[in-house]
Amino acid sequence: MAALIKATNITKVYHKTSVPVHAINNLSVEIAEGEFTAIVGPSGCGKTTLLNILGGLDQPTSGTVMIDGVDISRMKDSDLIDFRLHNIGFVFQAYNLIPVLTALENIEFIMLLQKRSRKERVARAKELLEQMNIADKADHRPGELSGGQQQRVAVARALASNPRFILADEPTANLDSVSTENLLDLMARINREQKATFIFSTHDQRVMDKARRLIRLVDGAIVSDDVRS
Amino acid sequence: MLAILAWRNVWRHKGRSAVVIGAMVVGIWSLTFGAAFMNSFLLSYIETSIRHDVSNGQIHHPEFTKDFDIKFTIAEPERIVRFLEENESVAHVARRSIVNGMIASSRQATGVKIVGVEPAEESRVTLLDSLISEGSYFEGVTGHPVLLGRRLSEKLKVGLKSKIVLTFQDVEGNITAGSFRVAGILDASSTTIDEGSAFVLREDLNRLLGIRDAVHEIAYTTFPGTEDDVLASQVQAAFPNEMVRSWHDLSPLLVFMEQWMGAILQMLIVIIMLALAFGIVNTMLMAVLERVREVGVMIALGTRRGRVFLMIVIETLFLSTAGGPVGLLAGYLTISWLGKRGIDLSDYSEGLKSIGYESVLHPQLFPSDYVTIVIGVLITAILASLYPAWKAIRMQPVDAIRGV
Ligand SMILES: Nc1ncnc2c1ncn2[C@@H]1O[C@H](COP(=O)(O)OP(=O)(O)OP(=O)(O)O)[C@@H](O)[C@H]1O
Ligand SMILES: [Mg+2]
Numbered sequence: 001m002a003a004l005i006k007a008t009n010i011t012k013v014y015h016k017t018s019v020p021v022h023a024i025n026n027l028s029v030e031i032a033e034g035e036f037t038a039i040v041g042p043s044g045c046g047k048t049t050l051l052n053i054l055g056g057l058d059q060p061t062s063g064t065v066m067i068d069g070v071d072i073s074r075m076k077d078s079d080l081i082d083f084r085l086h087n088i089g090f091v092f093q094a095y096n097l098i099p100v101l102t103a104l105e106n107i108e109f110i111m112l113l114q115k116r117s118r119k120e121r122v123a124r125a126k127e128l129l130e131q132m133n134i135a136d137k138a139d140h141r142p143g144e145l146s147g148g149q150q151q152r153v154a155v156a157r158a159l160a161s162n163p164r165f166i167l168a169d170e171p172t173a174n175l176d177s178v179s180t181e182n183l184l185d186l187m188a189r190i191n192r193e194q195k196a197t198f199i200f201s202t203h204d205q206r207v208m209d210k211a212r213r214l215i216r217l218v219d220g221a222i223v224s225d226d227v228r229s
Numbered sequence: 230m231l232a233i234l235a236w237r238n239v240w241r242h243k244g245r246s247a248v249v250i251g252a253m254v255v256g257i258w259s260l261t262f263g264a265a266f267m268n269s270f271l272l273s274y275i276e277t278s279i280r281h282d283v284s285n286g287q288i289h290h291p292e293f294t295k296d297f298d299i300k301f302t303i304a305e306p307e308r309i310v311r312f313l314e315e316n317e318s319v320a321h322v323a324r325r326s327i328v329n330g331m332i333a334s335s336r337q338a339t340g341v342k343i344v345g346v347e348p349a350e351e352s353r354v355t356l357l358d359s360l361i362s363e364g365s366y367f368e369g370v371t372g373h374p375v376l377l378g379r380r381l382s383e384k385l386k387v388g389l390k391s392k393i394v395l396t397f398q399d400v401e402g403n404i405t406a407g408s409f410r411v412a413g414i415l416d417a418s419s420t421t422i423d424e425g426s427a428f429v430l431r432e433d434l435n436r437l438l439g440i441r442d443a444v445h446e447i448a449y450t451t452f453p454g455t456e457d458d459v460l461a462s463q464v465q466a467a468f469p470n471e472m473v474r475s476w477h478d479l480s481p482l483l484v485f486m487e488q489w490m491g492a493i494l495q496m497l498i499v500i501i502m503l504a505l506a507f508g509i510v511n512t513m514l515m516a517v518l519e520r521v522r523e524v525g526v527m528i529a530l531g532t533r534r535g536r537v538f539l540m541i542v543i544e545t546l547f548l549s550t551a552g553g554p555v556g557l558l559a560g561y562l563t564i565s566w567l568g569k570r571g572i573d574l575s576d577y578s579e580g581l582k583s584i585g586y587e588s589v590l591h592p593q594l595f596p597s598d599y600v601t602i603v604i605g606v607l608i609t610a611i612l613a614s615l616y617p618a619w620k621a622i623r624m625q626p627v628d629a630i631r632g633v
Binding site for chain 2: 048052057058077078081082084085086090092094096098099100101105108109110112113114157161
């Protein structure tokens with residue numbers, strides 16, 4: 001089976017300082033559909049940089065990233081925006097919901113960009129809030145929600161666009177242990193039941209324990225890649 | 230949803246937005262009121278000039294208008310008067326004889342325009358009788374009555390019932406003179422009337438000129454709403470040998486003033502909106518810069534830059550126009566109230582009168598002026614939104630999310 005994501009020899013060099021920083025160093029990786037994969041490693045090892053490149057938020061200095069056979073590493077900005085909208089879901093460490101929209105509207109927003117009908121949007125958003133156990137918070141704005149609740153809305157938002165995979169950069173870094181556990185269980189269930197592909201980075205041992213594949217980075221290169229049953 | 234998003238974003242900083250909206254209310258109010266107030270000066274001048282001086286239209290022998298040679302009289306005045314009186318746009322008609330000459334009292338002499346009028350006609354057309362401040366309208370004296378402006382009477386050092394002599398050339402070119410008695414003194418805002426004219430009975434003047442029943446000038450007034458230019462060309466077509474002119478042709482100054490009204494409004498819009506635009510740009514820049522991360526996330530999730538741009542433009546439009554209705558309404562109410570009540574400038578009116586203004590002004594604005602203001606505000610808002618919107622779309626989502 002062809003890989004969902006196929007990154008080949010990617011390198012990312014930052015030239016902001018006098019000494020160039022090799023954030024990603026000739027890295028190749030393949031991700032298949034339905035994976036539940038954690039990217040781990042010490043601070044500064046390149047986790048965020050890698051996820052940004054896989055998600056088309058950033059472009060590699062060299063190397064290619066193919067998603068479903070489409071090369072996104074040389075796509076022009078406006079095409080990349082549309083590509084992200086239809087293929088990739090994002091969850092950020094700081095939740096990053098739109099503060100003036102309610103939970104329901106935040107989820108609707110992305111489907112609106114996809115030009116889906118209002119009826120479809122509302123139905124899907126409600127269904128997702130249900131799945132994330134926060135249906136009762138539909139009409140609350142992010143400021144009125146706890147961190148754990150906001151992050152569950154963020155996951156619902158990422159799922160709403162029916163993406164090919166979801167990238168989550170340290171989604172639990174701002175959460176307490178109960179919320180962390182809770183969020184990971186929900187993500188794992190959706191992965192199991194809906195075959196949604198998740199790739200997330202973390203520092204948290206308990207989060208790593210939930211992952212079914214663990215990719216360890218050091219200095220922008222993969223040092224270990226374990227698949228567990 | 231872009232509009233909902235923009236509208237809610239406006240209210241994220243209630244105080245800050247309220248300041249901008251308040252400034253727009255005050256700005257639009259002062260714009261409306263300022264333009265109306267300045268319009269009222271010009272309108273008052275134009276109306277006064279038409280009412281008391283040029284009338285809505287005048288008819289002359291084409292040669293007469295060149296140097297007031299008295300032999301160029303109107304060919305068939307009675308037919309013209311009848312034609313005008315039958316026209317339903319025409320309110321009143323007055324016939325005049327005119328000659329330039331000298332006026333002399335026992336103390337002084339000066340040049341003057343001598344106008345022979347039909348008192349009843351003249352009181353309807355130029356309201357000449359309403360200007361009488363002393364004495365009466367061609368009555369109360371034995372002999373031939375004359376009306377003088379106050380300034381002229383002071384110059385000649387004459388009062389009511391004083392004798393004055395008018396000297397001029399008759400139709401044969403002989404110098405002729407007639408003695409008259411001051412029947413009334415006129416208080417007019419127009420300097421021509423105040424110091425340059427002497428009004429006598431047409432029959433008296435015509436006899437001295439030796440032109441029997443001839444007429445030099447026919448002036449007419451029209452009902453409000455009449456297209457004076459159209460009417461003038463109709464009359465002209467009916468009497469091709471005479472020269473028919475509406476007030477537009479008679480007084481280029483009035484036309485100029487009419488155009489100025491529009492220009493004043495536009496100038497005020499530019500000045501006031503320019504000042505407000507800085508406030509709007511500043512507020513929107515702050516709004517965009519404190520939302521760097523949010524805008525970055527929107528782009529990361531797949532929002533096209535064009536939509537982000539539009540969102541900021543809409544937000545700016547909301548911010549700038551939210552106060553518009555209130556400002557316009559406040560302006561409208563102020564204007565209608567003052568328009569009815571009038572602004573009494575009689576404390577300053579000596580100065581104003583001397584340059585031709587009434588002392589009570591009635592501010593007014595035309596419906597089209599409100600449209601101009603609305604367009605001005607919209608253009609300002611759109612221009613003010615461009616820079617902040619451009620700033621917003623230049624964001625790179627990676628940088629924004631990393632919090633650079
Ligand atoms: N915009 C940038 N300009 C210059 N250097 C950068 C930039 N972004 C990242 N880096 C550098 O690239 C390297 C990898 O950074 P990255 O953020 O990917 O690490 P990370 O594994 O996500 O770390 P953390 O666990 O702390 O989030 C670091 O050395 C970092 O300093
Ligand atoms: Mg990171």
